[in-house]
Amino acid sequence: MTLIDTHAHIYVSQFDEDRNDVVRKALDTGISKMILPGINSTYIDIQNKLAKDYPDNCFPAFGLHPSDVKDDYKTELELVKKELQKGKSVAVGEIGIDLYWDKTFIEEQKQAFEQQILWAKEYKLPIIIHVREAFNEVFEIVDKLNDENLSGIFHSFTGNLEQANKIINYKGFKIGINGIVTFKNSGLDKVVNEIPLQQIVLETDSPYLSPMPKRGKRNESSHLIYIAKKIAEIKELPLSEIAEITNKNAIEIFREKIKV
Numbered sequence: 003m004t005l006i007d008t009h010a011h012i013y014v015s016q017f018d019e020d021r022n023d024v025v026r027k028a029l030d031t032g033i034s035k036m037i038l039p040g041i042n043s044t045y046i047d048i049q050n051k052l053a054k055d056y057p058d059n060c061f062p063a064f065g066l067h068p069s070d071v072k073d074d075y076k077t078e079l080e081l082v083k084k085e086l087q088k089g090k091s092v093a094v095g096e097i098g099i100d101l102y103w104d105k106t107f108i109e110e111q112k113q114a115f116e117q118q119i120l121w122a123k124e125y126k127l128p129i130i131i132h133v134r135e136a137f138n139e140v141f142e143i144v145d146k147l148n149d150e151n152l153s154g155i156f157h158s159f160t161g162n163l164e165q166a167n168k169i170i171n172y173k174g175f176k177i178g179i180n181g182i183v184t185f186k187n188s189g190l191d192k193v194v195n196e197i198p199l200q201q202i203v204l205e206t207d208s209p210y211l212s213p214m215p216k217r218g219k220r221n222e223s224s225h226l227i228y229i230a231k232k233i234a235e236i237k238e239l240p241l242s243e244i245a246e247i248t249n250k251n252a253i254e255i256f257r258e259k260i261k262v
């Protein structure tokens with residue numbers, strides 16, 4: 003049995019001391035593929051190095067994270083475009099709108115999100131969407147730009163059933179579920195129970211949001227197994243079926259780019 007971690011930031015400084023061990027541990031645990039969504043240009047080199055060192059397992063995506071949209075965002079976007087042109091990116095991401103930390107750059111966040119969606123269409127890539135306290139703003143833009151050429155993942159989903167159904171109705175999108183589903187009182191388990199398994203992809207969002215029983219510790223891709231087990235428990239299905247279907251869902255999004 004293998005699993006695909008559709009969202010892991012293995013390239014950040016929390017892994018500087020033991021990055022290769024973390025990847026090997028994930029592979030030993032059956033996490034066969036890890037998607038590495040981008041944040042900003044400072045990580046491009048190390049994302050590319052991981053892809054080079056683990057060509058069958060680590061797959062980078064490039065994009066400007068909404069929380070990193072600042073005064074210099076146009077320069078940052080040019081660097082994203084440069085990486086997309088190289089043809090190694092498996093998606094455009096992570097992109098979106100985040101109004102939780104800071105609303106200063108809301109207009110710039112919207113502009114950057116739209117621009118990066120247009121590039122995704124141009125380069126025929128899926129998008130990885132980050133949305134925090136901004137579902138209305140994100141839905142407004144996706145409503146405007148969605149068509150048969152757009153696909154992707156709403157990552158770290160914590161919304162309600164109505165929002166999940168809105169995503170499902172876009173047709174080309176899957177819902178990324180991470181360790182939050184294992185947190186007591188998150189309420190996400192009830193929503194996940196209502197979402198068809200065919201719409202779900204697994205993710206860790208490491209180093210953040212480590213699932214129970216590793217909550218509070220640094221998260222890593224090997225912990226994906228706890229998230230898969232929790233979903234198996236919620237859906238009352240064997241773990242092997244959770245793995246099979248969520249892998250199929252991830253492949254539907256990233257296609258041959260993740261070498262399956």
Ligand code: NI
Nearest residue numbers: 009039096207
């Ligand atoms: Ni992320």
